[in-house]
Amino acid sequence: MHHDTPLLTTLVLGLGLAYLFGMLAQRCRMPPLIGYLCAGIIVGPFTPGPLANQALANELAEVGVILLMFGVGLHFSLKDLLSVKKIAIPGAVLQIACATALGMGLAWAMGWPSGEGLVFGLALSVASTVVLLKALQKYELEQTPQGRIAIGWLIVEDLAMVLILVLLPALAGLLGGTSSGHGDVALGQLILMTLLKVAAFVTFMLVVGRRVIPWVLEKTVWTGSRELFRLGVLAIALGVAYGAAHLFGVSFALGAFFAGMVLAESEFSHRAAEESLPLRDAFAVLFFVSVGMLFNPAIILEQPLALLGTVLVIVVGKSLAAWGIVRLYGYNNAVASTIAASLAQIGEFSFILASMGMALGLLSTDANALIIAGALLSILLNPPLFSILTRLLPESKPAEAS
Numbered sequence: 001m002h003h004d005t006p007l008l009t010t011l012v013l014g015l016g017l018a019y020l021f022g023m024l025a026q027r028c029r030m031p032p033l034i035g036y037l038c039a040g041i042i043v044g045p046f047t048p049g050p051l052a053n054q055a056l057a058n059e060l061a062e063v064g065v066i067l068l069m070f071g072v073g074l075h076f077s078l079k080d081l082l083s084v085k086k087i088a089i090p091g092a093v094l095q096i097a098c099a100t101a102l103g104m105g106l107a108w109a110m111g112w113p114s115g116e117g118l119v120f121g122l123a124l125s126v127a128s129t130v131v132l133l134k135a136l137q138k139y140e141l142e143q144t145p146q147g148r149i150a151i152g153w154l155i156v157e158d159l160a161m162v163l164i165l166v167l168l169p170a171l172a173g174l175l176g177g178t179s180s181g182h183g184d185v186a187l188g189q190l191i192l193m194t195l196l197k198v199a200a201f202v203t204f205m206l207v208v209g210r211r212v213i214p215w216v217l218e219k220t221v222w223t224g225s226r227e228l229f230r231l232g233v234l235a236i237a238l239g240v241a242y243g244a245a246h247l248f249g250v251s252f253a254l255g256a257f258f259a260g261m262v263l264a265e266s267e268f269s270h271r272a273a274e275e276s277l278p279l280r281d282a283f284a285v286l287f288f289v290s291v292g293m294l295f296n297p298a299i300i301l302e303q304p305l306a307l308l309g310t311v312l313v314i315v316v317g318k319s320l321a322a323w324g325i326v327r328l329y330g331y332n333n334a335v336a337s338t339i340a341a342s343l344a345q346i347g348e349f350s351f352i353l354a355s356m357g358m359a360l361g362l363l364s365t366d367a368n369a370l371i372i373a374g375a376l377l378s379i380l381l382n383p384p385l386f387s388i389l390t391r392l393l394p395e396s397k398p399a400e401a402s
Contacts, residue, residue, distance in 0.1 A: 007053070014285075017289075018036045018040075018285045022035035029383070030379075031131060033288060037288055038292060040057075040291060043292075057290040057293055058355075061287040061355070062252065063286075066253070067237060067256070067279065068280070068283075069254075070237040070260040072158055073256065073258060073264060074269060074276075080155065081155045083148060083152070086329075087326065088149060088156050089156050091322070092156035092160065095325060096160055099125035099317060099318040100118070103117065103123070112364075114176075119362045120363065120370075122353055124374065126353075127346060129154050129349075132150060135386050139386060146338035150338065154342075158349065161352075162254055162257055165253050165254065166194060167191065168357070168362075170191060172361070176362065201254070210265065214265075217232055226275065233272045233275055237276065238256075240259035291355070295373070296365060299366060307377075311374055314346055319341065323337065323339070341386050344385055346374060347375055347379065351375070
């Protein structure tokens, strides 16, 4: 007897193929992320073969975004950021501005509207934390000065993207997308309303969340049940994200990020990170699969120059901007080159931003396909870039310590 089970079909196809292609990517010495995106392309509507349910995949991807952002919050380290704040904060802000301007220039050359160009440029400006950390670990650079700067830089980029994800729905109407339903409210008022909602949510989390969340986990720990602790962490991540969206009108992403950040301050942060990791990983995989489903491979043949321009902005333009900024701050060539190579790729935040851009009517399927193709190629090019760097610049190897 045949049952119509689109959710089960989507889960089986998504996770099964992600596993197979992830293993293949790993065997080819590429990040498994490439395999997950390829799995999504295969079950997506643009390629022949098995078809997963796009709407359900997007719902599952939303859970993936919440858990990814919760993970970013859990690993957010104010101490790491403050130790390199003099270079990381202005450096990341300037680099985001340069990369966004380059992306907008490319969009303008292709005749796209300015709102689409802005979202496209922002998506190209932010590097993948996952890819960066893997590269730093491989070359044992995390504890070197350049490794700490790269991590601090990424923290600033992540915070900037969280702010953009909060403001984008409010500004969508003005940028040429679907309006957030505030009618003729002036731009200043709209931004003010959004920031007030965020301020109310942040205040609530700092006053109530900081007390309640650790208290709830402490009570759970006393039960001695790992299962209940794991469930508690998951309920907090999803519950705070849902509450943030429905009670304060801010994004799921911001809610999850703050839930992770509040939890990071408690004594249970390491255990929470450990216990929630398997589920975070599973849903993050489904998020990458759903991103792959939106990719139309025809763009490679139809718009090769646009794709080349996108890859050049990510790998060359963004890296040169970062290299120049680090050199301007008086750091040596080894530090500047490591930072430049670290940032020569895009990943999860670019996809989150692109998904939101499409949902708000700001980004076309072509622009989204270019972002995904740019991410795939830049992630593939990143390991050789690092390898060349460590050969050319022996002083960038893990000999330095501050």
